[in-house]
Every structure is written in structure tokens, then in C-alpha cells.
Amino acid sequence: MSEARFDVKYVAHLARLALTPEEEKKLAAQLGNILGHIEQLKQLDVSNVEPTAHAVPMVNVTRPDRVRPSLPHEAALRNAPAQANGLFMVPRIVE
Amino acid sequence: MLNQLTISELTARLAKREVSARQAMQACLDRIQRVDGRLHAFLSHDAADALAQADAADKAIAAGTTHAQQPLLGVPVALKDVIAVKNHPLNCGSKILGRFVSPYDATVVEKLRAAGAVVFGRLNMDEFAMGSSTENSAFGLTKNPWDMSRIPGGSSGGSAAAVAADECIAALGSDTGGSIRQPASLCGCVGLKPTYGRVSRYGLVAFASSLDQIGPFTKDVRDAATLLRVISGQDPHDSTSVPQAVPDYGAKLDGNIKGLRLGLPKEYMVGGLDPEVKAAVDAAVKQLQSLGATVEEISLPHTDYGVSVYYIIATAEASANLARFDGIRYGARVDGADPAELYSKTRGAGFGAEVKRRIILGTYVLSSGYYDAYYLRAQKVRTLIRNDFLKAFEQVDAIVTPTAPTAAFKIGEKSDDPLQMYLSDIFTISCNLAGICGVSVPCGFTRSPKLPIGLQFLGQPFGEETMLRLAHAYEQSTGWHREKPPLA
Numbered sequence: 001m002s003e004a005r006f007d008v009k010y011v012a013h014l015a016r017l018a019l020t021p022e023e024e025k026k027l028a029a030q031l032g033n034i035l036g037h038i039e040q041l042k043q044l045d046v047s048n049v050e051p052t053a054h055a056v057p058m059v060n061v062t063r064p065d066r067v068r069p070s071l072p073h074e075a076a077l078r079n080a081p082a083q084a085n086g087l088f089m090v091p092r093i094v095e
Numbered sequence: 096m097l098n099q100l101t102i103s104e105l106t107a108r109l110a111k112r113e114v115s116a117r118q119a120m121q122a123c124l125d126r127i128q129r130v131d132g133r134l135h136a137f138l139s140h141d142a143a144d145a146l147a148q149a150d151a152a153d154k155a156i157a158a159g160t161t162h163a164q165q166p167l168l169g170v171p172v173a174l175k176d177v178i179a180v181k182n183h184p185l186n187c188g189s190k191i192l193g194r195f196v197s198p199y200d201a202t203v204v205e206k207l208r209a210a211g212a213v214v215f216g217r218l219n220m221d222e223f224a225m226g227s228s229t230e231n232s233a234f235g236l237t238k239n240p241w242d243m244s245r246i247p248g249g250s251s252g253g254s255a256a257a258v259a260a261d262e263c264i265a266a267l268g269s270d271t272g273g274s275i276r277q278p279a280s281l282c283g284c285v286g287l288k289p290t291y292g293r294v295s296r297y298g299l300v301a302f303a304s305s306l307d308q309i310g311p312f313t314k315d316v317r318d319a320a321t322l323l324r325v326i327s328g329q330d331p332h333d334s335t336s337v338p339q340a341v342p343d344y345g346a347k348l349d350g351n352i353k354g355l356r357l358g359l360p361k362e363y364m365v366g367g368l369d370p371e372v373k374a375a376v377d378a379a380v381k382q383l384q385s386l387g388a389t390v391e392e393i394s395l396p397h398t399d400y401g402v403s404v405y406y407i408i409a410t411a412e413a414s415a416n417l418a419r420f421d422g423i424r425y426g427a428r429v430d431g432a433d434p435a436e437l438y439s440k441t442r443g444a445g446f447g448a449e450v451k452r453r454i455i456l457g458t459y460v461l462s463s464g465y466y467d468a469y470y471l472r473a474q475k476v477r478t479l480i481r482n483d484f485l486k487a488f489e490q491v492d493a494i495v496t497p498t499a500p501t502a503a504f505k506i507g508e509k510s511d512d513p514l515q516m517y518l519s520d521i522f523t524i525s526c527n528l529a530g531i532c533g534v535s536v537p538c539g540f541t542r543s544p545k546l547p548i549g550l551q552f553l554g555q556p557f558g559e560e561t562m563l564r565l566a567h568a569y570e571q572s573t574g575w576h577r578e579k580p581p582l583a
Contacts, residue, residue, distance in 0.1 A: 011458050011459045011462065015414060015454050016421070016438040018439040019451065020443075023451065027451070030514075031455060031456055034514055040400065041403050041473065044476060046479070049475040049478050050475070050478055051471055051474030052474055052477040052481055054304075054530070055292075055305070055481060055529060055530020056337065057337065061334040063331060063334075071199070075198040076198070078198065079193075079194075079198075079424070080423075088424055091431060091433050091437055093433070
């Protein structure tokens, strides 16, 4: 099934995911096929069914709001691709 | 050979001081040296660190520590490359993590250490646990120890292959839609997915948070019970872990299953089921009946929708979870003129084809205008699937099915057809959607080539005890689990 409304470029932009033109072409075909299969869900009447987000038999899990030890500064920065002065380096955000 | 032992056999010999933990660890390392160049179950392992832990275990044993106090004292346990071990690499089978080194131990790792285990190795996997063949690893594929031209299953293919090939005594993997049970089935070992919430996910890199669970790969069912008991329990670091008490799962493995009721879902014994798999499962069902279990046909009417629901919910959750891999705080980075370009290029270069496919699909089903049609509808059908199981469990104690529709397939056979690959998960996927538990045990072999076939037991939520009793009684009445792959 080729889905005209499935715009790979746009979705890739939403996902902040750079794709090559070949990847876009291949993904469009494969995802059209997968979405075609998924269409089967429309056969079911779900008008009176509550959604399930998870299967944990618990609600509103809380813990005491107390300060606890967290990752030391150096450990948090240890895997940074770029760092300076104890901070993560990023490209310029404001002019 | 010590590396071939089960946990119970090894700990018995360690306790009698017949062997040392160092000898056991060395036997595993020797085995890795001998076969892993061909098998490629391990991405890496630190032999010196493993031997140092083994020496510490030997000291503890010499000082009088017992296996009643520390049930895994001196037992080498290897880990899938998705579970954090402090100061060891963690890549999730992906290039995007670069040279990431974990800053802390996962809760399951803390628990293994507290139980005295020798925790070692990084086991290969499909990138971010997305796949059913381990062909999606950025670091090359893992072979099936029974036939080197075939895949070991996935996503925990490295864990299954390593246990089946006796490169370790036991291993941990993770299961989001079958990623423990399916490779265990295809490699001929025991693989258990606990009930959602049974085991803490803290330190498990998230794929689909409402479906992921960590679980054991072992050489027999008793070992799975031992390992499950060690890693289970509520954890303040994971709000989805539950307060239910952790039973001694091994205590009731006495072979007596008289009067237990088993359900055979009629929807699972049709379609693309391989005739040899069907024959093996039919024979296993007869065997269970001869052991005293009753078997009745049940219906799980929404089975056919499982794959569709799964590939909406799992990809939606994955697209959100994998947003963190942006090249800023850790992992590889490809520079860009602004942050958006940096993110986009980093992710484009760092993720493999299957991960990109799932991120795109997951982003799409959550995007404005499609959320209700796909994601919300899938969550509603998830309710129907869960209700199918809860209803069935009013009637039976556990459900028995094939684990996978076929034995291990050839390398490359399905890698160009993602939908066919997804459909091969049909028997394992619903268990995660429903949040129940499941275990795969060996139940025979195909004739030529000789490849393992797996039998799946599905248990009630927190019904691991009964499920393990059934699996153990079946296993002990057959010799399938003792067969070894032809790997010299």
C-alpha cells in the first residue's frame, strides 16, 4: 500500500532524524506496507473500551520528597562528547 | 567441563570446595576464547575483572559464606549490552553511544553482586533491542550455535547463544515483545520474561517503557527460578516495580503438577506454524497431560491484532525514549551549525536502519492528527488483548503455546522484509502487551538440520511460581534441555 499522506520527510523532521534520499525512499515503501497491516485495527469496535497505558496494578506512586545523593558532577560529564569548564558544550543557541 | 554446569550443579560443587569460582570463571573464558571468534555472542568482556570477582567469591567461600546466604556466590553471569554495569561500556548494540561508560550499576546488577555472582561481559543484541535476529547490531551479527548459517533470534541473541554454547553459566537479557523467549527457543535454552513490574528496570536502557522487563537465560528451569528470585523485588528507583513479596521460586519445583489446568489457545495452532514445531508442541502437551495436568482449549480472540498493537505502542514509546540520544550529554556527536542540525545529523549517523524505521513509525503514530487513529486505538485494543488473558486465567492456571512459529531462520532471510520479521513475534508479543509472565523451554528439535524448538508457558500476573512448576515438571520429564550444540 502506498500512503500518499505518509510524508517521511516531515516525520523525520519531527523526529530530528537526518535521512538520505535513499533511506527516505526505502522507509516510505516499508512503512506504507506496515501501516497497511496496522489498518486491520480499524475493523474492531473500540467505542466502549478504556485504553491501557501500562499493566502495573498501582496508581500514583510517590516517595518522600527528600534530598538524596545524585550523580557527581565529574561522573555526569564523563561521557560528554564536548565539555569545558565543567559544562556541556553545545552550538550557539542565541545570536 | 565447569562452563557446562548449571547454577545448581556449580554451587553444589563450590560449596563442597571441589572446584573454585576462579576455575569456573576460567573455564568460561577458555570457552569464549575457543568459540566466540565464530559465534560472536560477546561484544566485549573484561577477563581480569571477572577473575578478580571470582577470587573474591573464593575468599568468601573460604571464610564460610554459604549459598543459602548468597545463592549465586561464584557463579559467572553475563549481561546483555543494554544493562548498565558501573565503569563498563554500554552500547545497546548501537554506534550512537560512542564510547559510553556506565556511571552506575543497574539495580539487577546490584542484586546479582549482593547474591555473590561474578558479573561479566557485554552480550550482543539487536540495536536498542529492536529486532528478532540480532542482525540489527551495529557490531556484527551473532550466529546460532546449532547452525552457524542461522540467526540466534533476538533481540537478546547474544545472551541466548552464550548460554547455549556454555560460554557462561547464565545470562540476563531484556524482553519487550519476545526478546528473551524467542532467542531462548531458537538456541535451545530456558528464557523467562517476568510479569511487568516484577523486576526493576533501573539501569536498563529503555526501549518501550510499558513493555520492557529484564529476565534470565539459563540451562534449566530451576536455574531460572534461582536467578529470578535474586533479581526480583520493588526498587525505589523504578516506580513501576511492585511491592508484591518475592517467593522462593525454586521451593515448589517438585515435579508434581497433578490437577493444574493448562489452556491451549486455538488461535495459536494455525497459520504460519511450521509442521515440525506443531508436532513438537502437540507431543509436549500430551506429555504434560501424562504428568497429570489437564489441558483444555481456550480462546484468545484478539491474538491476530497483537503485532499491529505492538508495533504502534512499542514504536511510539521508543520514539520518545530515544529522543535522549541527541549528541549533547553523552555518546557520539556529529557537529551542526545549530542544535537542531546537530541532533538531526548525530541521530542520522548514529542509528541503524531498524531503529530509524521504528522512530519514524513511532513519531508518525503520535503526531498531530494521527494520535487517535493509531496510538489511542492501539491502547484500546491492548485492553482487549489483556482482557482475553485475564478471562482465560479464570479458567486455567497457565497457557501453553509454541514460542516461535518456526525454528531459527537463515541469516539474511528476513532482513529485507521488516513486516515478515515482525510477524515472527506473534506468539510472544501479547504477553508483554498484557503484562503477564512467560517462559520458553526446549521441547524438541527439527529433523534436518537439527534445530531447537521452544515451548512457551504463559502465566498469570505474578504467577511465576505456578508457571515455573509446570515448566520444570515438563523439562525434567524430557531430556531436551541437556542436548548440546555441535560446537567444538
